[in-house]
Amino acid sequence: MLEAGFLVLFIGALLLSHKQIKSVILPQNFISKPKNSLKTKENDESESISKPSPLMITPEEVANYDDRPWRPFRWPYHQTMSIFKLDINHWLDMDKYYQHYINEKKRIRMKYGKQNFDWLPEGYDACFELMETVTQHMLNRYPLLFTLLKDGKGKVVKNEVTNEILDMSLPLKQHPLIYVSKMAKEDFYVVLKNPKDGLHYLVAAAVPFPGGSFGIDSKIGKHLDIIHEDVPYYKEKLQKSMERWFNKMNVNEPVERASWYITWDSHLKVNNIYQIAKFKPNLKLEMESTDPKDFNVRVERQTLRRLPKSQAIIFTNHPVFYSIEEMKDEPMIPSILKKILYEGPQDILKYKNFEFIRDHLSDYLDKLIKRQYELAIINEETPLKTQPNYPFAHWVKTDFDQLKGWNNPSDSYSKQHMKTHGFNKEKLANNE
Ligand code: HEM
Known part of the structure; x- marks a missing residue:
C-alpha cells in the first residue's frame, strides 16, 4: 500500500512541468528515480552497473551549460x-559544445571514414554492449534530452538536442559505434584482453577528435x-x-x-600545434601573428570503465578548450604553465611541441604572473606547485548551478563566449 502511494507520488512528480521542477533548487547530487529506469526483466542484468542521477537540463539549456572546469596542471611534472x-x-558529460561536437563527428566520419572510425569483427559484442550502456546512461542521466520512444527488440530513442531519432531496434541498421557517436560527444576506444597472450589490444574505435598526433x-588491432x-x-x-591495473579493474570502479x-x-580533428608544413606551410608565421590571448589549453579529459558482459575496457576521450586568458586570475596557473613550458621533462616538451610556442607566450605569461602579484592572488611565499583543487579550478566547489553548470567567476570569462564560434569548415586545412 505504502509502495503504491510512493508510485503515485513518483508518477505525479514526473508529470510536473519542467518549469515547476526548475523552481525547486536541486542539490548537486540530487537522486531520484529517472523515468526510464523502472526495473524490468530486461534491464535486470545491468543492475550491477552503477546508475547516474538525473540532471534535469532542457535542450535549450544545453546551449548555455558549462561542464566541470579542468585544470590538470602539475608541478613537479612527472609522467604518472x-x-x-x-x-x-x-562518465559522459554535457556542455554547450555538445551540438557542435556531434555535428563534427558526423562530418569527420563521412569525410575520413576508417582514419577515425574502425572496428574488428571480434569487437562487435563489446560495441553492442557499449551502445546499450551509453543509451541507458543518457536516458538516466539526461531525462529531458533523451526520450525512449520504443523499447522492444532494441530501443528507439530521440535525441532532443539534435532532434535525431535513433532506431536501435534489431537487427541494427548501422554499426553500434555509429549510434554511440550520435549520443555522446566523447571519443570511444574499445579494448579487449587477447586470450592468447593475456595482453590488452584495441578492437574498435570511434575517434574523430584525436587532435592531430595520430590517426x-x-x-x-594493436596492443x-x-x-x-x-x-x-x-x-x-x-x-x-x-597493464597490472587493466588486469584487476572492476566493473563498478x-x-x-x-x-x-x-x-x-x-579544431577537433587536427590542432594547429600538430599541423605539418605540407598542409599549413605558414604555420610559424600564423602562430606568431596570433595574439597570445587567443591561445587555448586543450584538455583531453579521459575515462576508463569495464563493461560487465564482454569485460571490455572502454576508454573515452573528450577535448575541452580553455583560453589561458580565462584562467588568468586563478592562483598559480600562469606560473605553473610557464614553468612547465620551459622546465618540464624534455621528452614531454617535444611530444607536446611546447618549444614551438613557448617564446611567443613567454612575455604574456610573465605579465599574467606580475598581475597575480599585484592583485595579491599570489605572493613571494606562495609555493609554485600543483594546486589543492587539482585537477579542477579552485572555484569548482562553490560555483555549481544545476541548470547552468559551473560558472567561472572571472571577469575575463563570458558564458556566451564559444571557442568554436569562428569555426568554418571551408577554411580547414586539407587534412582538416
Ligand atoms: C590508465 C590508463 C592510461 C594511461 C595512464 C594512459 C596514458 C597516456 C599518456 C600519458 C599519453 C600521452 C598523452 C598524454 O599526455 O596524455 C597517452 C596517449 C595515448 N593513449 Fe593512453 N593511457 C591510458 C589508457 C589508454 C587506453 C585504454 C587507450 C586505448 C587504446 C589509450 C590510447 C592512447 C592513444 C591512442 C594515445 C596517443 C598516442 C600517440 O600520440 O600516438 N590510452 N596515453
Whole structure:
C-alpha cells in the first residue's frame, strides 16, 4: 500500500512541468528515480552497473551549460597514471559544445571514414554492449534530452538536442559505434584482453577528435604497448602499472584522468600545434601573428570503465578548450604553465611541441604572473606547485548551478563566449 502511494507520488512528480521542477533548487547530487529506469526483466542484468542521477537540463539549456572546469596542471611534472575515481554522473558529460561536437563527428566520419572510425569483427559484442550502456546512461542521466520512444527488440530513442531519432531496434541498421557517436560527444576506444597472450589490444574505435598526433588507422588491432610507443617515458613510468591495473579493474570502479597541450585554435580533428608544413606551410608565421590571448589549453579529459558482459575496457576521450586568458586570475596557473613550458621533462616538451610556442607566450605569461602579484592572488611565499583543487579550478566547489553548470567567476570569462564560434569548415586545412 505504502509502495503504491510512493508510485503515485513518483508518477505525479514526473508529470510536473519542467518549469515547476526548475523552481525547486536541486542539490548537486540530487537522486531520484529517472523515468526510464523502472526495473524490468530486461534491464535486470545491468543492475550491477552503477546508475547516474538525473540532471534535469532542457535542450535549450544545453546551449548555455558549462561542464566541470579542468585544470590538470602539475608541478613537479612527472609522467604518472594520474587517475581518479570517476563519479559515474560524469562518465559522459554535457556542455554547450555538445551540438557542435556531434555535428563534427558526423562530418569527420563521412569525410575520413576508417582514419577515425574502425572496428574488428571480434569487437562487435563489446560495441553492442557499449551502445546499450551509453543509451541507458543518457536516458538516466539526461531525462529531458533523451526520450525512449520504443523499447522492444532494441530501443528507439530521440535525441532532443539534435532532434535525431535513433532506431536501435534489431537487427541494427548501422554499426553500434555509429549510434554511440550520435549520443555522446566523447571519443570511444574499445579494448579487449587477447586470450592468447593475456595482453590488452584495441578492437574498435570511434575517434574523430584525436587532435592531430595520430590517426586511429595506425592503432586499431594493436596492443596498448604499441599504441603508446611514442608516449614519453611510457616504458619506464607507465607500462607496468597500466597493464597490472587493466588486469584487476572492476566493473563498478571507473576512473578518469586528464592530459593537456596548448594550441591557438579549437579544431577537433587536427590542432594547429600538430599541423605539418605540407598542409599549413605558414604555420610559424600564423602562430606568431596570433595574439597570445587567443591561445587555448586543450584538455583531453579521459575515462576508463569495464563493461560487465564482454569485460571490455572502454576508454573515452573528450577535448575541452580553455583560453589561458580565462584562467588568468586563478592562483598559480600562469606560473605553473610557464614553468612547465620551459622546465618540464624534455621528452614531454617535444611530444607536446611546447618549444614551438613557448617564446611567443613567454612575455604574456610573465605579465599574467606580475598581475597575480599585484592583485595579491599570489605572493613571494606562495609555493609554485600543483594546486589543492587539482585537477579542477579552485572555484569548482562553490560555483555549481544545476541548470547552468559551473560558472567561472572571472571577469575575463563570458558564458556566451564559444571557442568554436569562428569555426568554418571551408577554411580547414586539407587534412582538416
Ligand atoms: C590508465 C590508463 C592510461 C594511461 C595512464 C594512459 C596514458 C597516456 C599518456 C600519458 C599519453 C600521452 C598523452 C598524454 O599526455 O596524455 C597517452 C596517449 C595515448 N593513449 Fe593512453 N593511457 C591510458 C589508457 C589508454 C587506453 C585504454 C587507450 C586505448 C587504446 C589509450 C590510447 C592512447 C592513444 C591512442 C594515445 C596517443 C598516442 C600517440 O600520440 O600516438 N590510452 N596515453
